[in-house]
Amino acid sequence: MQIPEGESRGSQLLPVLSRLGRLLREIEGPDYPSSVATAVLRKLTDEGPGRVTDLARLTRVSQPGMTQLIGRLEKADLVRRVPDPDDRRGVLVEVTEAGRKLLNRTYVHYAAVLDEMFEQLSPDDSDAVIRALPALARLAQAGEERRSGPAR
Amino acid sequence: MQIPEGESRGSQLLPVLSRLGRLLREIEGPDYPSSVATAVLRKLTDEGPGRVTDLARLTRVSQPGMTQLIGRLEKADLVRRVPDPDDRRGVLVEVTEAGRKLLNRTYVHYAAVLDEMFEQLSPDDSDAVIRALPALARLAQAGEERRSGPAR
DNA sequence: TATTGTTATACTCTATAACTATA
């Protein structure tokens, strides 16, 4: 081990978080949308049609990047572009029925994989993870606010 | 919310894990190596020179994919290829001093970002996260073994 | 024959710069 030995909380969290992240990326097979695409489908499903610019900001990809992603999703019939009646420069992106179904399938698949992993864990470990979820969620929120507050 | 409301442990973990994963990907700026590259640099730093095939298996990328990654890392002077004296088909990849330094800088940067996030958390939440780390590590391990056992 | 690694090729995802149309 050549790394500065971890005493700070961040140093302790880092290796575990890295492993979990790598895991998540592995579950993401070619049959399921990328994490950014999933975030877009989720937002459109939960909150209705949205602007390209807003989706780009939400997922922190560039505006052209979002145009391109929407193009791929539209080609796959997962979303649809409709003109924005209030601003003729813009478009509204809305999720299709196929998009909603894929989002659902993705969610079920991921949850099933995670459930399988929990089955390998002792009851104590399972409980410890579940009990920490609210704190972990707030940690994630702190991270999301880290840049969106100061920057932009 | 159109998603099947989560009662299983996997369903509860999924949204939190997704947010943490997205966060990790955001911290990974263009100034730092990708997660696969980081895993390679870490392995070479911790355990000495390694074969392309072993690095590919470790990180679960294809053998050509690893050849290409090593090519990019070598061009950036982060690793170096040396002939394997024991098997003339193979090469040994070893990390350079610049590679070690970058790995260290990456580690420090990530840990610092996570520390910043912890500072936004209440002491109770911080403790809850830290206490859950061993269980989370075992969960990650269960995931890593999920495919490596049965498959391959 | 099997294994190690590479080359050839293609596809996804993402970025920056330059552009068009509307406000």
Next chain:
DNA sequence: TATAGTTATAGAGTATAACAATA
């Protein structure tokens, strides 16, 4: 002028198929 979105182009990252050299 500023904003919304697109097009053009380039690069990282990854895969499969075909190949060369060695075991």
